[in-house]
Amino acid sequence: MVVKTIPEIPVKKGEPPYKLWIFEPGEKKEFPLVFNLRQLAEQRRPALIPGHRLCAGCAAPIVVKLASFAFRGPTIVVSATGCLEVSTSIYPYTSWAVPWIHNAFENAAATASGIEAAIKALKKTGRLKYDHVDVVVFAGDGGTYDIGFQALSGMAERGHDVLYILYDNEAYMNTGIQRSGGTPKFAWTTTSPVGSVLPGKGEHKKPIADIMVAHRIPYVATATPAHWMDLMKKVRKGIEVNGPAFIHALSSCDRGWRHEEAISIEILRRAVDTCYFPLWEWTPETGYLLTDRSLVIARNPSLKQPIDKFLEVQGRFRHLLRPENKELLKQLQDYVDAVWEDLLKRASNAPR
Amino acid sequence: MATLRSWREIPLGGVAFRLSTDVKTGDWRALRPVIDQSKCTKCMICWLYCPDMSIIWDGEKVFVNYDYCKGCGICAHECPVKAITMVPEVGE
Amino acid sequence: MSRLQLVPKYPREKQVMMNLNGDEAIAYAAKQSYVDVVAAYPITPQTIIVEKYSEFVANGEVHTEFVPVESEHSAMSACVGAAAAGARAFTATSSQGLALMVEILYIASGLRLPIVLAVVNRALSAPINIHNDHSDAYLMRDSGWIMLFAENVQEAYDTTIQAFKIAEHPEVQLPTSVHIDGFFLSHTLENIYTLPDEAVYEFLGGPRKIPKVRVDYFGEEVDYVLNPARPLSFGNLALYDYYFEMKIPQLIAINKALDVIKQVNEEWYELTGRRYGNGLVDPYMVEDADIVIVAMGSGAGTIRSVVKKYRERGLKIGLLRVRSYRPFPHSDIRNLLRNTKLVVVMDRAIGPGQYGALYLDIASTLYHERSRPILVDYVYGLGGRDLSPDMVSTMINQLVKDLERGYIPEEERLRFLGVRG
Ligand SMILES: Cc1ncc(C[n+]2csc(CCOP(=O)(O)OP(=O)(O)O)c2C)c(N)n1
Numbered sequence: 001m002v003v004k005t006i007p008e009i010p011v012k013k014g015e016p017p018y019k020l021w022i023f024e025p026g027e028k029k030e031f032p033l034v035f036n037l038r039q040l041a042e043q044r045r046p047a048l049i050p051g052h053r054l055c056a057g058c059a060a061p062i063v064v065k066l067a068s069f070a071f072r073g074p075t076i077v078v079s080a081t082g083c084l085e086v087s088t089s090i091y092p093y094t095s096w097a098v099p100w101i102h103n104a105f106e107n108a109a110a111t112a113s114g115i116e117a118a119i120k121a122l123k124k125t126g127r128l129k130y131d132h133v134d135v136v137v138f139a140g141d142g143g144t145y146d147i148g149f150q151a152l153s154g155m156a157e158r159g160h161d162v163l164y165i166l167y168d169n170e171a172y173m174n175t176g177i178q179r180s181g182g183t184p185k186f187a188w189t190t191t192s193p194v195g196s197v198l199p200g201k202g203e204h205k206k207p208i209a210d211i212m213v214a215h216r217i218p219y220v221a222t223a224t225p226a227h228w229m230d231l232m233k234k235v236r237k238g239i240e241v242n243g244p245a246f247i248h249a250l251s252s253c254d255r256g257w258r259h260e261e262a263i264s265i266e267i268l269r270r271a272v273d274t275c276y277f278p279l280w281e282w283t284p285e286t287g288y289l290l291t292d293r294s295l296v297i298a299r300n301p302s303l304k305q306p307i308d309k310f311l312e313v314q315g316r317f318r319h320l321l322r323p324e325n326k327e328l329l330k331q332l333q334d335y336v337d338a339v340w341e342d343l344l345k346r347a348s349n350a351p352r
Numbered sequence: 353m354a355t356l357r358s359w360r361e362i363p364l365g366g367v368a369f370r371l372s373t374d375v376k377t378g379d380w381r382a383l384r385p386v387i388d389q390s391k392c393t394k395c396m397i398c399w400l401y402c403p404d405m406s407i408i409w410d411g412e413k414v415f416v417n418y419d420y421c422k423g424c425g426i427c428a429h430e431c432p433v434k435a436i437t438m439v440p441e442v443g444e
Numbered sequence: 445m446s447r448l449q450l451v452p453k454y455p456r457e458k459q460v461m462m463n464l465n466g467d468e469a470i471a472y473a474a475k476q477s478y479v480d481v482v483a484a485y486p487i488t489p490q491t492i493i494v495e496k497y498s499e500f501v502a503n504g505e506v507h508t509e510f511v512p513v514e515s516e517h518s519a520m521s522a523c524v525g526a527a528a529a530g531a532r533a534f535t536a537t538s539s540q541g542l543a544l545m546v547e548i549l550y551i552a553s554g555l556r557l558p559i560v561l562a563v564v565n566r567a568l569s570a571p572i573n574i575h576n577d578h579s580d581a582y583l584m585r586d587s588g589w590i591m592l593f594a595e596n597v598q599e600a601y602d603t604t605i606q607a608f609k610i611a612e613h614p615e616v617q618l619p620t621s622v623h624i625d626g627f628f629l630s631h632t633l634e635n636i637y638t639l640p641d642e643a644v645y646e647f648l649g650g651p652r653k654i655p656k657v658r659v660d661y662f663g664e665e666v667d668y669v670l671n672p673a674r675p676l677s678f679g680n681l682a683l684y685d686y687y688f689e690m691k692i693p694q695l696i697a698i699n700k701a702l703d704v705i706k707q708v709n710e711e712w713y714e715l716t717g718r719r720y721g722n723g724l725v726d727p728y729m730v731e732d733a734d735i736v737i738v739a740m741g742s743g744a745g746t747i748r749s750v751v752k753k754y755r756e757r758g759l760k761i762g763l764l765r766v767r768s769y770r771p772f773p774h775s776d777i778r779n780l781l782r783n784t785k786l787v788v789v790m791d792r793a794i795g796p797g798q799y800g801a802l803y804l805d806i807a808s809t810l811y812h813e814r815s816r817p818i819l820v821d822y823v824y825g826l827g828g829r830d831l832s833p834d835m836v837s838t839m840i841n842q843l844v845k846d847l848e849r850g851y852i853p854e855e856e857r858l859r860f861l862g863v864r865g
């Protein structure tokens with residue numbers, strides 16, 4: 001069956017919500033950021049359409065969906081190899097409503113650099129049909145912390161106008177839950193198994209967003225889909241700045257974290273409530289600023305939950321709750337507290 | 353499911369030629385979300401979080417598109433007024 | 445040739461003589477080819493290309509976006525992104541850099557993106573070596589790229605411009621590499637004839653043209669490009685149900701390139717008065733030869749001069765230079781070597797545990813001939829070792845003996861030229 005009608009945005013009443021994003025040449029309209037959800041549902045379609053084969057309850061498509069609600073207009077999306085890419089592009093089907101490219105695992109940032117350069121060259125020579133075309137990357141933790149880090153750092157250093165969104169499910173999920181530089185200490189993965197000698201991964205999570213701050217690019221932020229308004233605002237800021245932007249979005253994986261499907265959003269809320277994953281943004285002008293729930297916690301420290309609240313619902317940390325591993329749990333709590341304290345010192349909007 | 357095509361019909365560079373809306377992931381579902389419209393406040397939280405774009409707002413109410421809903425239960429868990437219940441699918 | 449004394453559209457007096465080395469010639473050719481994006485990383489002996497191009501950008505002589513990437517892997521990745529976004533993209537590398545690119549070379553061809561890559565051939569580590577051989581080129585042998593080998597600086601210039609036309613031909617749409625021998629060509633000055641900018645622009649038909657594609661969800665043909673007006677998905681996951689079918693059009697396209705390379709060679713001839721054999725192979729005194737030497741790259745120049753000397757002494761010997769290594773011109777080669785008694789293949793690379801790569805190609809071409817010539821493989825010039833006329837003479841003297849003997853024993857079918865015993 002051929003879809004004959006070229007769909008329009010905004011969505012007309014009664015029209016199916018699953019249609020491609022079409023921007024006719026010369027289209028100048030910029031989408032406003034909408035936080036009224038009914039309005040949003042009536043005016044915007046997500047960049048991802050259903051029929052994708054991500055696990056039930058996977059948070060990765062929620063990250064993409066919410067981020068795409070904050071896109072401002074014509075946008076090209078680049079994906080690194082990983083769960084999101086594989087499950088949304090099983091031939092002959094695509095789940096992408098926007099122009100999309102997957103190149104390889106470690107080169108999403110380099111691919112995006114090339115696209116951005118092409119857009120500039122086309123614009124310079126009068127061949128670009130739009131005022132601007134935004135370039136947004138979605139890559140996993142493996143494709144960002146580890147194998148793709150060089151390309152990401154290069155893209156940041158060269159100053160390409162690209163928004164890079166890391167959906168961090170804290171392991172190589174697509175290949176079957178192997179540890180990455182983004183896997184937290186003591187987490188079980190298939191390459192950091194819990195054995196009679198070793199209690200899961202031996203090393204802490206790499207502070208990737210701080211490393212991107214050290215690049216002094218125009219915008220860096222952390223986010224979770226559970227804090228959707230915060231995430232959407234950050235995505236829009238990341239797109240609007242001139243130059244590279246990096247958003248580190250925590251993304252739960254029921255299969256790899258071993259939790260119930262229904263609590264994917266709940267768990268991300270707990271990640272923030274326990275200060276395991278604080279929400280902040282950084283610009284060269286403002287420095288670190290706490291946002292959303294993390295700012296609330298900074299102002300009212302009694303709201304800060306113990307790390308157990310984050311761990312107890314996840315099978316990958318089950319061993320930490322055994323009495324003999326009390327010391328390990330404390331180690332993890334101390335680490336989370338230290339990182340949080342450090343952030344409070346740096347964040348200019350944290351109460352002194 | 354579309355019939356498999358010959359190489360003559362593969363578009364240049366192997367771009368995808370169909371949309372995944374052809375793939376009805378609803379058959380993965382073990383639990384079915386059922387919305388109690390009388391409790392629903394139309395807050396749209398379920399619509400916002402559904403990973404499979406399976407909650408539809410038709411301008412008046414929210415409903416579930418069972419073609420794609422995988423039954424993850426996020427909508428039911430997140431609904432502030434507990435208007436959604438997950439009920440077991442009865443096998444055919 | 446049927447066409448007698450064609451007057452080219454740009455006879456020599458309308459061309460511009462320039463004193464350039466191979467790298468500069470390639471950079472200059474790319475500059476004239478209206479390239480939108482160059483993403484490159486330096487490596488000896490390719491560096492001059494990147495440096496020259498950076499100068500063109502710094503002086504505002506081109507509209508090109510130059511992306512000084514942090515690795516060759518990213519260079520090819522950025523070219524893939526740029527080409528998918530509709531740009532004409534170019535990069536250059538050598539040796540270790542090509543090795544780092546390999547993963548993405550396959551993706552560029554699989555996605556049918558007409559990127560042009562200049563490979564300044566250099567030996568692979570270990571031991572690390574900056575000089576020429578062809579071992580790096582064979583890394584990309586099966587990557588789905590069109591691979592053209594130039595013999596001299598003039599041909600490097602000509603072939604770089606031709607490469608864009610071949611790659612972007614509507615029925616080809618495949619990435620294309622232009623190979624020159626490191627230092628022997630990259631760093632050697634030659635007086636070459638270049639076209640005026642507008643002639644190159646016209647030859648290429650202006651900026652890159654985007655091919656059309658048809659997918660079920662649009663009722664019309666749409667541009668094969670990352671286009672917000674008609675979104676397409678590039679680089680999908682295809683499993684056992686589709687992967688095989690998706691590879692076939694790629695094979696058809698590269699075979700189609702056989703005709704296109706020939707055609708572009710003729711068009712170039714009409715434009716400039718220069719051509720290289722039929723574009724695919726460049727034979728020299730092959731027709732009645734008993735012995736034919738098959739070679740690629742700059743070594744062919746040396747071999748030709750020695751062959752000429754032997755011809756003068758009455759030996760029926762010829763040279764067959766392969767210009768298009770991929771697609772491999774089987775039928776042209778078969779037709780040319782059909783009546784040869786002894787074919788010697790000169791491989792500038794080893795194939796550990798096997799004969800050299802070019803030898804295997806030639807052997808597979810000749811297998812189906814009724815009277816197969818004697819075939820021998822000479823490996824020479826590894827790591828930049830010079831191929832001197834004396835070495836070629838020594839080889840030919842041995843070949844004459846082999847021909848008299850009428851066969852080459854199995855243990856002698858792989859020989860090494862110029863290695864200390
Ligand atoms: C060069 C290379 N090495 C390894 C792989 C195998 N591989 C594919 S996806 C993947 C893990 C992806 O992990 P991540 O980036 O965290 O994404 P996720 O699947 O977890 O969403 C790996 C190791 C590959 N495709 N390419």
Ligand code: SF4
Nearest residue numbers: 055058083253254255
């Ligand atoms: S394995 Fe995890 S990240 Fe991958 S699709 Fe399943 S839930 Fe999502």
Ligand code: SF4
Nearest residue numbers: 392393395396398431
């Ligand atoms: S979350 Fe609950 S109350 Fe809100 S719209 Fe959905 S069903 Fe209705």
Ligand code: SF4
Nearest residue numbers: 402421422424425427
């Ligand atoms: S159960 Fe999951 S997939 Fe189904 S409607 Fe609810 S959130 Fe969407």
Ligand SMILES: [Mg+2]
Nearest residue numbers: 140141171173
């Ligand atoms: Mg991951």
